Amino acid sequence: MHSFIFKLTNYNFVNTSKFTIIRRHFALFMEKEQIIPDVVKTKAEHKLEVKYGSHVVNEGNVLTPTQVKNSPVIKWHADDKDLFTLIMTDPDAPSREKPIYREWHHWLVVNIPGNNIKSGDEISQYIGSGPPKGTGLHRYVFLVYKQPGKIDISKLTKLTNKSGDGRGNFKAEKFANEHHLKPLVACNFFQAEWDDYVPEIYRQLGGH
Template identity: 55%
Template sequence: MTKMEEHGVVPDVIDVVPADSIEISYPSGVTVNHGNILTPTQVKNVPTVKWPAKDGALYLLCMTDPDVPSRKEPTFRDWHHWLVGNISGNDVAKGDVLSAYVGSGPAKDTGLHRYVFVVYQQPGKLDFAGVPRLTNKSVDNRAGFSIKKFAEKFNLGQPIAGNFFQAEFDDYVPTLYKQLGAA
């Protein structure tokens, strides 16, 4: 059993374990390693993300939390933290940012949340005209997101790479909530 299956990422977020892993490293010096525990403070800034990319191919990257408000009661599953499409190779910075990066921010006393990164190879350049563009200054349009349904809508198939970490509340979370207008 893989870590994604062991921690319920399959089937809560995706249907199958991706063949490849995403390398994710944060400016704080921590890396994501299939369910390791990181703090919101450690992951507050945009990470560097790499996966086995093919020349000329375009990709979509998503980071999502299926455990909102908690793993036991995920009534707002999923709350997506980052969504970037039309990424050429691994150059996330030059992709089409649909949802700006928001680090982990589990509410107090809700236990560990899973933060799942998945990458899909796109069939070609996609037009995201109907998809709202989200800043990292608001919680609007982030809850109730399903990467499975999004992938289906845009004919992305199954994810080609994935990884995840877990986090729970720390002293940085109130600062994040204030940034998002949720404090």
């Protein structure tokens, strides 16, 4: 009996230690890639699981606008009784060197029960990556915050994916503070630069 208890305790300790190491690694990565402080000031509790079909988002890996043109499948640890906010944002608009439009947000969904995004209130419809030609790699950051309660969406402006109006100079941290969102439950990001699909996005947004 004592041996079983020791093994069980040791198993829990090893798993807790492993979780702590993974969390610490990702927190350091957020700082290294300047997600902290360019987008948020606090570390995420978990790494967010984001998949575009067979393409997995993983700590700043490079994907193409073609690969991310449709909204991804996203999962995080959640209780169905809790509500969450999902943000996808680009802090490098129009470029990382001169981010005068920081941030340009690509997706905003609030009042998500658990991690069932489709049951949440979509405030800004999904728009894939569309970095201007010659501006290099942009970071596309996904953030999930826990809400203290339901957000009154009547006070928020809904944005379609047919226009870029109202997307620029967004601040995820400011939005989180205004709505008392905490903690930052999960985060992840990828990078992308211009490819041949980007002009299609601009036509969709009415730019060309």
